[in-house]
Amino acid sequence: MQALLDIAPRGCRVRVGEPDNDCDSLSLCTAYAHEGYSSMNFDSARNAYFKDAIAACHARRWLEVGVGAHATLSRMVLDGAPQRTLTGVEVLASSAKSARRCLREYGKDRFHIVETSSYDMEGGPFDALLCEVVGAIASAEGIVDVVDDLCARGILTPLCHVIPTRVETFFAPVSLTARDLKRGGLYVTTRFASVKPASFDDTTPTRDRGLLEQYDLYTGTRTTAGLSAFTIHRECAVHGIGMYIVLDGALSSCHGRDDAGKNWRMPVALFDEVVNVRTGDVMNIASRVTSVARRHSYAFECERGGDRWEVELKTEHMYASFA
Structure with missing residues (x-):
């Protein structure tokens, strides 16, 4: 952490956080704010992906988990065939109320917004599931937990169409610069x-x-562990392991976007100390994802030459209390 604080340029917005040990993938949703909703509305790449995926699905009975205050994706569903109906689940009372206002024009017979979590909802079965609870690391905000639970309780039909169908997270060693920090500020904890x-x-x-995780939310197949080798092609100081997500092989967060300041930030699992590498070095990294009680852990065992070290990133580090 200190290595990044030392290179943060003048004018960079720096926020240092303390791990939130009570945080899980459900409780973090209750802290969603207007700034987050607005950035999603202006995220042209994300919204174009979901618009195309929704249009390609011909299901009639839709369930959306995490409707949000502006019901952006809900409106995409209801703008389609008039036979479509939507049940939306939203844990925030204020957001649920706002979403109902946003959808009034479609008529009450076409939508129903339920103020609850997906884990407590009843009803169904639904033919299509729209679930945008995807974190900066794909599984971090609970999309896999949500889909597994809904399937187990019979809320979804056996052939339910899930959007997104496949979520993946990729990783590699990263070396950060003052320019990287200045573009969107620096949010940092010890890990x-x-x-x-x-x-x-x-x-x-x-x-x-390297592939950190891959989930097929339709078939239930998943990859959560692997071994990856990285050949270094330039000398630099490596600060940690950076990650990016891919949805359905079509939408990737690996390119920063100025119109999506919240959605397209890169998460980095920080090493305890900066690792200096040279051209031709090979870094081997064994990765492992574990999930227990809606909390997630992303562990990396690293080796270069005779040096070995580990780093583990948990939910409480990523969704910390930032000052």
């Missing part, structure tokens, strides 16, 4: 940093990418 580089490629000294 975690959130930055906004121009693109993922700008930050990494290797062309290789």
